[in-house]
Amino acid sequence: MLxxxxxxxxSALLVLAVGSVVVFALLRLVPGDPALILAGPDTSPEALxxxxxxxxxxxxxxxxxxxxIGDIVTLDLGRSLILGGxxxxxxxxxxxxxxxxxxxxxxxxxxxALIASIVSVTLDRRWLNSAVxxxxxxxxxxPNFVTGTILVVLFGVVWMVLPAGGIPRRGLLDDLExxxxxxxxxxxxxxxxxxxxxxxxxxxxxRSQLAEPYVTTARALGIPRRRIxxxxxxxxxxxxxxxxxxxQIGHLLxxxxxxxxxxxxxxxxxxxxxxxxxxxxxxxQVMLLFSVALFVVIQLTTDLINAWLDPRIRLGGTV
Numbered sequence: 028m029l030x031x032x033x034x035x036x037x038s039a040l041l042v043l044a045v046g047s048v049v050v051f052a053l054l055r056l057v058p059g060d061p062a063l064i065l066a067g068p069d070t071s072p073e074a075l076x077x078x079x080x081x082x083x084x085x086x087x088x089x090x091x092x093x094x095x096i097g098d099i100v101t102l103d104l105g106r107s108l109i110l111g112g113x114x115x116x117x118x119x120x121x122x123x124x125x126x127x128x129x130x131x132x133x134x135x136x137x138x139x140a141l142i143a144s145i146v147s148v149t150l151d152r153r154w155l156n157s158a159v160x161x162x163x164x165x166x167x168x169x170p171n172f173v174t175g176t177i178l179v180v181l182f183g184v185v186w187m188v189l190p191a192g193g194i195p196r197r198g199l200l201d202d203l204e205x206x207x208x209x210x211x212x213x214x215x216x217x218x219x220x221x222x223x224x225x226x227x228x229x230x231x232x233x234r235s236q237l238a239e240p241y242v243t244t245a246r247a248l249g250i251p252r253r254r255i256x257x258x259x260x261x262x263x264x265x266x267x268x269x270x271x272x273x274x275q276i277g278h279l280l281x282x283x284x285x286x287x288x289x290x291x292x293x294x295x296x297x298x299x300x301x302x303x304x305x306x307x308x309x310x311x312q313v314m315l316l317f318s319v320a321l322f323v324v325i326q327l328t329t330d331l332i333n334a335w336l337d338p339r340i341r342l343g344g345t346v
Contacts, residue, residue, distance in 0.1 A: 039327050046319035061308045109307035125294030132217035140225035148233040166223035175216040175289035192291040213290040221275045228271045232264035273329030
């Protein structure tokens with residue numbers, strides 16, 4: 028397992044390196060001078076030169092890139108010019124809130140997918156299969172902003188049983204019972220499309236496994252269908268489902284940007300939205316690189332889990 032993980036690290040580092048180059052070049056392809064845009068047209072040449080130095084826009088492009096990467100490697104992320112404060116502190120404060128939201132949504136999506144798929148395949152009723160299919164279609168078809176708006180109107184305005192947005196004033200860790208109330212609506216909104224995609228894929232994977240010869244043999248021996256699904260079909264269907272789950276985590280983090288805006292959740296999505304709106308280039312650059320690193324870590328973790336679930340992957344060295 029350790030050897031397999033070490034073989035995956037070089038490709039992960041290569042993706043991260045390419046991503047850093049793309050992020051660096053992308054912001055420099057934006058029309059206009061970032062320093063002039065931030066400072067305004069009436070800024071003196073001396074102030075403009077100072078700002079360009081703070082933004083790392085002096086010297087050659089190669090020199091700027093390696094200076095920026097050197098600061099990132101030493102965890103010197105710089106300071107925000109518009110939002111104010113150290114970028115590392117802004118990132119850590121927002122990251123905690125996003126991880127709580129994404130973790131709750133992911134857990135909810137996995138639980139929904141497991142229950143819906145196992146029950147549907149075990150009972151094998153036409154009306155139940157139709158209901159699961161309809162749930163998946165509706166959850167995927169309706170955008171997050173529509174689902175979020177409906178949840179806010181129903182539970183935050185009409186019935187007023189849950190907070191419509193934000194987090195507790197003293198933070199999420201001050202009172203877990205109160206924090207859970209703030210977390211329910213955004214977590215449901217973020218989890219529904221992920222749960223629908225996982226349910227559809229896991230259900231089809233289980234049905235494919237139930238058509239295999241070993242299942243026919245097990246049923247001929249009188250083993251109940253429920254036991255076959257839980258002890259044989261489900262373990263064999265999990266590796267492929269975990270791969271899909273890794274992809275869906277990427278969609279989940281992307282959807283978090285919109286969900287955080289709807290529910291005023293102060294996470295990474297909210298931070299990058301504020302940075303882009305205010306043209307805070309140092310924050311945008313770091314946030315984009317952090318997003319790339321996060322996706323690389325998710326992909327690497329998914330590969331390791333797949334290798335743990337299926338020994339053939341780590342022995343063969345391929346995914």
